[in-house]
Amino acid sequence: MASNEKFNFAQSVAEALADSQLRANFRFATDTLIQRRGTVFASPEETNFLRDVGSSMKKDVLANLPDLLERFEAKCIKNGIVVHWAETAKDANEIILSILNEKSAKKVVKGKSMASEEIHLNAYLEEHDKEVVETDFGEFIIQLCNEPPSHIIVPAVHKNRKQIAEVLAEHVEGMEYTEDVDIMLENVRNTLREHFKTADAGISGVNFGIVETGSLCLVENEGNGRMCTTVPPLHIALMGIEKLIENVEDIPAIYRLLCGSATGQRITTYFNMISGPRKKDERDGPKEVHLVLLDNGRSRIMNDPQLGDVLKCIRCGTCLNHCPVFTRIGGHAYGSTYPGPIGEILVPQLEGLNPKGAIATASSLCDACSEACPVRIPIPEIIRRMRDESYGHGDPNSVAGYGYKKNCVESMVWRGWKWSQTSPFMNKVMLKGLALFGKWIPVVGPLKSWMSVRSKPTFGKNSLKDLVKKEGVRHE
Amino acid sequence: MKKVSAAKTPVYFFGTCLADMMYADSAMAAIRLIEREGYEVVYPMEQSCCGQPAYNSGFPDEAKAVAWKQVQIFAKHDYPIVVPSGSCAGMMKVHYPKLFKDSPDLFTVKRFSERVVELTTFLHQHAHAVYEDKGAPIKATWHSSCHAMREANCIADSKALLSQLSNVELIELERERECCGFGGTFSIKQPEISGAMVSDKVADVVSTGASVVLSGDCGCLMNITGHMEKENITDVKGQHIAEFIWERING
Amino acid sequence: MSSSAESRERILSRLYNAQQYGRDAYVPQKKVWTIRNRPKEKNITEFMERMGAVRTEVYRTKGTEWVAELQKLVEERGQKTLLHAPSTPTGKVLAEKWKKKSPCKLVTWKDSIEEFKDDLFACDGAVTGCIGGIAESAAVILWPTEEEPRLMSIVPPLHVVVVEADKIYTSFQDAIKKLKWNTSMPTNALLISGPSKTADIELILQFGVHGPTDLVVFITE
Structure with a gap:
């Protein structure tokens, strides 16, 4: 979905729910990913301890973020990495384009990066005549169909094997339709190897930036990230300012949490730590490494101690897998780079409540996300906060679009509700009213929504208060 | 039918708003189960709702007002407050202190929250029901x-x-x-x-x-x-x- | 576009101001994940088991016998070229013991990647040493050097790693401590755990997507 189309959440939800193939694909994927996570995090005690480690580590980073950023920057510069600061998505795109132009780079190979999705980098570079090739297998597929990722970790998970086979047959030269995964992979491998060889630059994200050593850590299984960051003469890394880890010794825990939560692995195939460009006698590696530090609203989020917790996120995607809503509507319905529970609390803050506040209604607040979150982000609490902010009940300075949903009808309803729940007399009137006239409540508004899939509720003749009196329970 | 033991502290019962509207019989059965274990059940008549509906819908002030009402209603004695719902019990135990985190009433609320116990936990762990x-x-x-x-x-x-x-x-x-x-x-x-x-x-x-x-x-x-x-x-x-x-x- | 320096100032100043909240906020005591070190034999057993589970062939060999093993292995698979670094201890042994008549020829990396690129992409395999292994998470640790450049372990379809038995650490934590990563971080440091893989088609695990399709590890004593 292009970002400039008007976002209509209700419509995209309805479309997603109507697509039974999509629902089956997501159900299968989330079930599998939850089950795999369980193989690594089998012991609840150990897992909870490790989550404490991750949570305290990230909390500590956020509490000292500006100091750490300055230290990190200094280390990177010392290592020979060129550091750029981008306040907005636009800044980041322009910085990256100007680096490419300066090196006359035409063709770019890209590793998977959610930050680059966030700033819509590909579209921007393509508008400026750059050839951008996504090289993560899943990203490669969705780039062929001009779709955004539907999941933070497995971007093409909304497509099954047959659908992928069709895409490859249509777009990859010399490829015929086949459901044989080996043949699909071999073709893609050969196609992309040519691109790695001939690219002028590689762009990647960063999973962790280590302050102590000025290192950029990339976590991956495929090896395309290593190709992108090693074969071309120029490497540009894009990193959200919150992705710091203070010390090397912190890495094992946060890395295990990331792998275990994301894919149910103890470790990924490659853990790639880059601490500078090719040195004098070295024979490979990029001649220049640029790091673009992306703010894009993050520093504003840090202003609020509760909202700031969203910046602990390590983008493992496990909250998506555990979310019963995500499982049913998939990633695209959220209309943003970050779907699922983390999207519900991050996107409205990055893009404003209007239009993106609507996605915060897509949660039953079941807590399954926060139960799984490796860094213990209290996701449901921040979802509630998004809802508060939407109605103008919070901090007017914290999220753009504050109070956009404020309306007399709902305010009156809740005021009436409060009255009926704090005044014993009104409570009695309400209960009597429901008992007597409940069945004649017209089927409109909320009741109509309720009854779209459920029968009409039957209100009891007696309230508990009536029974208590009748049955002689001590009351006061 | 009631066999109230003098040695056992009476317990408060918070019925929940759904019990008042639709599930009075279930809540009444819960009261009977507690009494069966020899506890006297005390039901404050002014109780209403835990406040969760507003709390989850972006209306924290309304939620807070309703929550505070419950805290006051159950303040007369220090009895445990038994709740036949995990969700309402969770609201009262976990979320009340958050609602009042910046309020001078926080400690009163915290003491209230500590007394809240879900029905089956009460029956199993406290009353050792057989x-x-x-x-x-x-x-x-x-x-x-x-x-x-x-x-x-x-x-x-x-x-x-x-x-x-x-x-x-x-x-x-x-x-x-x-x-x-x-x-x-x-x-x-x-x-x-x-x-x-x-x-x-x-x-x-x-x-x-x-x-x-x-x-x-x-x-x-x-x-x-x-x-x-x-x-x-x-x-x-x-x-x-x-x-x-x-x-x-x-x- | 606002300049990078201006952006920097504004971002940092916002963050420092936000610190008014941050410093007041309760930050829990940082907890640390520790794993108790195990004896060498246990490490080797666990390493072999776990590397096996990520589809790595692991052989335990004595002295230089790994060369003959490797030769048999690559010949069976019909490999034609094997990249090695003759100036490293591993490469030296390999070059000395390699039967000259072997249909698989040893190749060395010449010049910089720009010149060597086509040859590199044509290699069937590469042999590298490594600075250690990790038992608990199943990985070999590579710190590529001038002699053994980074791409040796990612471009050729077969990657052979020789690891000394004494350098198999219990955990990543222990490796970091023993190898003093915090003070001696190289330009590029890698953990490698198995051949390259993807699960992007219906979450089915498939090996050899961009990098090596096979990873072979020789433990030497």
């Missing part, structure tokens, strides 16, 4: 409400009570840990998603072959049975655990 099943053999399945599971942490207690009923064969749901789609106002703000969730839940319930689906939370029950009725599924009924146990032990 049941003798007098009912005919039956297959039952169990739905864990999300907040019972993740906030009130009472599922083990609920199941421990059910396991004492020797003629009840408990068949677990395939996706016991998944939300039924109720979520309070979520069910009316996102009716399609909620509908997809409850229809999956009902399918899971039906596939167990049980003739009754039990839960400790009336909200989930209202959702699940409401969908079953709409779909004309008549061979499974929904029942609150308290009412079920009460029926079983009284034959």
Whole structure:
């Protein structure tokens, strides 16, 4: 979905729910990913301890973020990495384009990066005549169909094997339709190897930036990230300012949490730590490494101690897998780079409540996300906060679009509700009213929504208060 | 029928708003179960709702006003407050202190929250209830409400009570840990998603072959049975655990 | 576009101001994940088991016998070229013991990647040493050097790693401590755990997507 189309959440939800193939694909994927996570995090005690480690580590980073950023920057510069600061998505795109132009780079190979999705980098570079090739297998597929990722970790998970086979047959030269995964992979491998060889630059994200050593850590299984960051003469890394880890010794825990939560692995195939460009006698590696530090609203989020917790996120995607809503509507319905529970609390803050506040209604607040979150982000609490902010009940300075949903009808309803729940007399009137006239409540508004899939509720003749009196329970 | 022990502190009972509106019999059964263990039950007449509906819908001030009302109503004695719902108990235990975190009343609220105990936890851990099943053999399945599971942490207690009923064969749901789609106002703000969730839940319930689906939370029950009725599924009924146990032990 | 320096100032100043909240906020005591070190034999057993589980062929060999093993292995698979670094201890042994008549020829990396690129992409395999292994998470640790450049372990379809038995550490934590990563971080440091893989098609695990399709590890004593 292009970002400039008007976002209509209700419509995209309805479309997603109507697509039974999509629902089956997501159900299968989330079930599998939850089950795999369980193989690594089998012991609840150990897992909870490790989550404490991750949570305290990230909390500590956020509490000292500006100091750490300055230290990190200094280390990177010392290592020979060129550091750029981008306040907005636009800044980041322009910085990256100007680096490419300066090196006359035409063709770019890209590793998977959610930050680059966030700033819509590909579209921007393509508008400026750059050839951008996504090289993560899943990203490669969705780039062929001009779709955004539907999941933070497995971007093409909304497509099954047959659908992928069709895409490859249509777009990859010399490829015929086949459901044989080996043949699909071999073709893609050969196609992309040519691109790695001939690219002028590689762009990647960063999973962790280590302050102590000025290192950029990339976590991956495929090896395309290593190709992108090693074969071309120029490497540009894009990193959200919150992705710091203070010390090397912190890495094992946060890395295990990331792998275990994301894919149910103890470790990924490659853990790639880059601490500078090719040195004098070295024979490979990029001649220049640029790091673009992306703010894009993050520093504003840090202003609020509760909202700031969203910046602990390590983008493992496990909250998506555990979310019963995500499982049913998939990633695209959220209309943003970050779907699922983390999207519900991050996107409205990055893009404003209007239009993106609507996605915060897509949660039953079941807590399954926060139960799984490796860094213990209290996701449901921040979802509630998004809802508060939407109605103008919070901090007017914290999220753009504050109070956009404020309306007399709902305010009156809740005021009436409060009255009926704090005044014993009104409570009695309400209960009597429901008992007597409940069945004649017209089927409109909320009741109509309720009854779209459920029968009409039957209100009891007696309230508990009536029974208590009748049955002689001590009351006061 | 009541055998009140003088040695046991009486307990307060918070019935929940759904008990007042639709599930009075279930709540009454819960009171009977507590009394059966020799505790006197005290029911404050001015109680209403825990405040969760507004709390989850973006109206914290209204939630806070209703919450404060409950805190005051139950302040007369220091009795434990038994709640026949994991979700309401979770609200009162976990979320009340958050609602009042910047308020001078925080400590009063915290003391209130500490006294809140979910019904099956009370019956199992505090009252050490022992049941003798007098009912005919039956297959039952169990739905864990999300907040019972993740906030009130009472599922083990609920199941421990059910396991004492020797003629009840408990068949677990395939996706016991998944939300039924109720979520309070979520069910009316996102009716399609909620509908997809409850229809999956009902399918899971039906596939167990049980003739009754039990839960400790009336909200989930209202959702699940409401969908079953709409779909004309008549061979499974929904029942609150308290009412079920009460029926079983009284034959 | 606002300049990078201006952006820097504004971002940092916002963050420092936000610190008014941050410093007041309760930050829990940082907890540390520790794993108790195990004896060498246990490490080797666990390493072999776990590397095996990520589809790595692991052989335990004595002295230089790994060369003959490797030769047999690559010949069976019909490999034609094997990249090695003759100036490293591993490469030296390999070059000395390699039967000259072997249909698989040893190749060395010449010049910089720009010149060597085509040859590199044509290689069937590469042999590298490594600075250690990790038992608990199943990985070999590579710190590529001038002699053994980074791409040796990612471009050729077969990657052979020789690891000394004494350098198999219990955990990543222990490796970090023993190898003093915090003060001696190289330009590029790698953990490698198995051949390259993807699960992007219906979450089915498939090996050899961009990098090596096979990873072979020789433990030497």
